[in-house]
Amino acid sequence: MTREDTPRSRVLVTVAELAADLRLSAGPDPADGAPVLLDVRWALGMTDGRERYLEGHLPDAVYVDLESELAAEASPEEGRHPLPSASSFQRSARAWGLRSSSRVVVYDTVGGTSAARAWWLLRYFGVDDVRILDGGLPAWVRAGYALESGDVVHAPGDLVVRPGHLPVLDADDAAELAETGTLLDARAAARYRGETEPVDPRAGHVPGALSAPTAENLREDGAFLDDAALRRRFADLGLGATDAGDDVLAVGVYCGSGVTASHEIAALACAGIPAALYAGSWSQWSSDPSRQVATGDRP
Numbered sequence: 001m002t003r004e005d006t007p008r009s010r011v012l013v014t015v016a017e018l019a020a021d022l023r024l025s026a027g028p029d030p031a032d033g034a035p036v037l038l039d040v041r042w043a044l045g046m047t048d049g050r051e052r053y054l055e056g057h058l059p060d061a062v063y064v065d066l067e068s069e070l071a072a073e074a075s076p077e078e079g080r081h082p083l084p085s086a087s088s089f090q091r092s093a094r095a096w097g098l099r100s101s102s103r104v105v106v107y108d109t110v111g112g113t114s115a116a117r118a119w120w121l122l123r124y125f126g127v128d129d130v131r132i133l134d135g136g137l138p139a140w141v142r143a144g145y146a147l148e149s150g151d152v153v154h155a156p157g158d159l160v161v162r163p164g165h166l167p168v169l170d171a172d173d174a175a176e177l178a179e180t181g182t183l184l185d186a187r188a189a190a191r192y193r194g195e196t197e198p199v200d201p202r203a204g205h206v207p208g209a210l211s212a213p214t215a216e217n218l219r220e221d222g223a224f225l226d227d228a229a230l231r232r233r234f235a236d237l238g239l240g241a242t243d244a245g246d247d248v249l250a251v252g253v254y255c256g257s258g259v260t261a262s263h264e265i266a267a268l269a270c271a272g273i274p275a276a277l278y279a280g281s282w283s284q285w286s287s288d289p290s291r292q293v294a295t296g297d298r299p
Contacts, residue, residue, distance in 0.1 A: 007241075008227055008270040011119075013105055013131040015143045022059070035103040036154070037061035038096060039137075040070070042114040044199070044256075056147040058107065058133075058140060062096045062154060066259070070117050079284035080199070080257035081117075083168070089125055090161045097154025098127070107133035107140075111222035113214060113263045120262035120277065126162035132266060135223040142221075166265075167276035169252050171285055174278040177252045178208030178299070182239060184275075186214040186255040186264040187282065194295030200256060202286040204293035210237055211297075212253075214260050217267035230271040241272030254278035254285075 013021075018035070025034035039061040041049035053063040064070065069092040071081035084092070098104065104122060106115040112132045122130040133140070141147065169177065177183045185192045185205050192211040197203035205211070216233065217225055225233070234240070239251060251273060255261035258281045268275045285291050 006227075007272045008224075011131060011266050011269050012134040012224060014134050015139045015145065018105055018133060018140075019143070019145055033103075034060075035105045036097055038064045038104060038106045038115075038118055040064045040066055040106055040108045040115040040118050042066040042108065042259075043110050052109075054150060056149055057152075058137065059146065059148050060152055061107075062152050064092075064096065064106075064118055066114055066117060070121055074283075076201075076287035077284070079280035079287075081259055081283075083124075083258070083279050084121070086125065086161050086163045089121060090159065093122075093125070093127075093159045093161065094157045096157065098157040098159040100159055102127070102129070102157065102159065104130040105133055106130065107136045109137045111215070111218045111263075112136060112224070112266065113260045116263035116266045117259045119266060120166065124163060124166040124168075126165050127159070135221060138222055167274075169254075169276050169278040171278075171280060171288065171291065173276075174206060174252055174254060174285070175208075175291075177250075177276075178206055181250045181252065182237065183209040183278070184212040184237070184251070184253045184264060185209045185282075186212060186253055186261045188213050188215070191256070191282075193297060194293075197286075200283050200286045202293050204286075204295040205282070205299075206254065206285055207292050207294040208299050209254070209294075210299055212237055212264065214255070214264040214267065217264065224267060224270060227270060230267055234268065234271050234273055239268070239271075239273050251275040252278055254281040257281050257283045 039057045074080045106118040108115040192205045194204035253261040253264045258279045265275045
């Protein structure tokens with residue numbers, strides 16, 4: 001289907017657009033031009049994502065396990081969700097049925113905050129045509145579209161991944177960017193202030209980082225704010241759309257472990273603002289005793 005080419009359309013697809021696309025495509029097999037649907041059923045503390053997927057998912061959607069397929073093994077040195085290696089991610093992507101020509105739509109049940117991890121990784125590894133389903137599975141159901149149950153397995157794909165298509169920060173980069181540019185903390189404000197820390201060794205935030213909870217990029221129904229609202233939100237943080245040739249490392253984002261920060265990067269992209277991911281995020285920073293920690297409302 002023909003879609004207007006805007007920053008938002010390169011990140012998100014609506015339920016109506018996806019439903020029309022699936023009807024117009026020749027069939028459910030990824031080889032015939034239909035988009036590959038990836039179900040990223042994950043949230044902090046959720047252990048039954050696969051079981052929920054099996055109970056009901058978008059037609060022909062493949063389940064993606066965030067812990068084992070969208071992250072490497074956790075460690076204090078690398079964080080709770082390090083980026084997977086190219087070889088590991090390629091094996092997973094091929095198992096999902098991805099080919100070099102594949103179009104991909106990712107979704108979840110939590111406003112895209114976990115599906116965005118798949119969106120970011122696919123883009124990072126060189127898959128250009130990948131979008132987040134705006135509003136996710138709840139929006140699909142509210143619109144009256146059918147679900148199916150059971151497992152879906154596609155024929156293996158042949159995708160060859162090419163890492164490095166999106167910028168990544170390490171801890172030193174993040175520290176520098178907090179001083180010289182803008183480093184956003186996508187966690188809940190209480191975690192930024194250091195009032196609570198449910199999973200990581202120390203409470204607080206990277207000194208110099210600004211609090212920008214990614215949940216505030218969403219409407220109450222779990223869909224992204226419209227573009228004007230997103231631009232106002234980021235303008236209040238001193239950010240505006242930039243030309244493609246501008247330094248993409250002027251803005252960086254982190255969260256607890258690099259998952260929901262991907263969602264903030266997607267929201268920034270909708271507003272025309274490129275941003276880099278601090279992949280180790282707070283789980284890495286707070287595990288390093290040499291790194292200073294700030295608390296309270298101020299950067």
